[in-house]
Every structure is written in C-alpha cells, then in structure tokens.
Amino acid sequence: MSVTIVNHPLVLHKLSILRKRGTSTAKFREVAREISLLMAYEVLRELPMELVSIETPLETMEAPMLAGKKLCFVPILRAGNGILDGMLDLVPSARVGHIGLYRDPETLIPVEYYVKLPDDLAERLVIMVDPMLATGHSASAAVARIKQAGATQIRFVCLLAAPEGIAALTDEHPDVQIFTAAIDRELDAHSYIRPGLGDAGDRLFGTK
Ligand code: URA
8 A cells, every 4th residue: 555645834734724614715725726736746756857968057967857757637526626726837738637426326336427538548647636535436436447548657646535545445456656635534424534624626616
C-alpha cells in the first residue's frame, strides 16, 4: 500500500479552512484551488528530469528540465472539478479527462454516466482527483475504467480520506499511489467522512 500524507503546514491550514462550517462557497472554492496546487506540487515531486544545455547571461550550463513526461488529470465528477484548476495552474499543458459515476440506489453498483479521456492515456501519467476518498467504491470503479482505457501509471489525489476508502482502493488497486492531506477517523452511517468537511460537491458549488 502506498499512501502519502501531504502534511505541509500550508496544506493543513487550508484544509482546516475547508473543514469549517462557516467557510463561504466563494472562500471554499478559492481555498480548494490553492490547496490542490500544493497537492499537485507534492504528487509530481518525482517527475523525471533531463539535463539540457542552456545559456545563462554568463555561460553555458547543463540545466535540469522536465523530461517531457506526459500528464493527464482526471477529475471524478463533480467534486473532482473543484480541485482541478489549482493543478492546472501548476501544469497548464496537462491533458484533462473526465469521469462521472453514480451509485445505483438499488444495486449500489457504480454506474458510469460520462467518460471522456485522451486517446493516448497509456503514454501518460494519470492523476485522478476527487477531494474525498470515502467508501472507495467509486474511486475503485473509476480507476478500473481508466485502466480499461489503457492507463498503467495512476496516482489518486484527494484532500481527505477515510481508512475504509484507503483499504478498499488499495485492495482493488494496490498499484495506485494515494496522496491525501489527512486521513480522518471514520465513515458514518451515511458514508460521510468524520470529522470531515461535509459534502465537498455541495460546498464547492453552493448546492445546499
Ligand atoms: N463525499 C463527500 O463529499 N463528503 C464525504 O464526507 C464523503 C463523501
């Protein structure tokens, strides 16, 4: 199992702002964008580099540059969209795929309602994003769908994870590295993460 907790003070401070009940929709959205940039910085820490010959104003040097690794961010709709823009602020040239799933209320099986992915997913490092890793069921289904589309290198970024969600995702996809700002205590009877931050989609888009 590979779980990285990104516990930088700036990340933790911003996460606490997101958790607070009184944080307005506008503030929540702004801080989600900021924290996701910081998460992306950490997730991309080991991107391959190459030495390129450049001219400084004074001399020639071999300078480290990104080795052209192709990236694709894949937000899981709809809350994943709320932590996409901060990542794109950092890597504007990344491709973006989208995946939308809902849980059938009777069978409880995740059903796909929207998928749009780049054709060359197999050549890309895929960063899946969803602010909350709760039960892990839709995350696992989304990862399975991304693998079916050819992805082989997948990382999963969230802001908050429940121990149950981490266990479910790593059971089904032990090859997927998980990055989270915190692991909370538990899921409640309605599958909300406790203490959590509430419904991330509603808080991002002001729908409640
Ligand atoms: N999704 C959310 O938005 N919040 C939770 O606590 C769990 C899942």
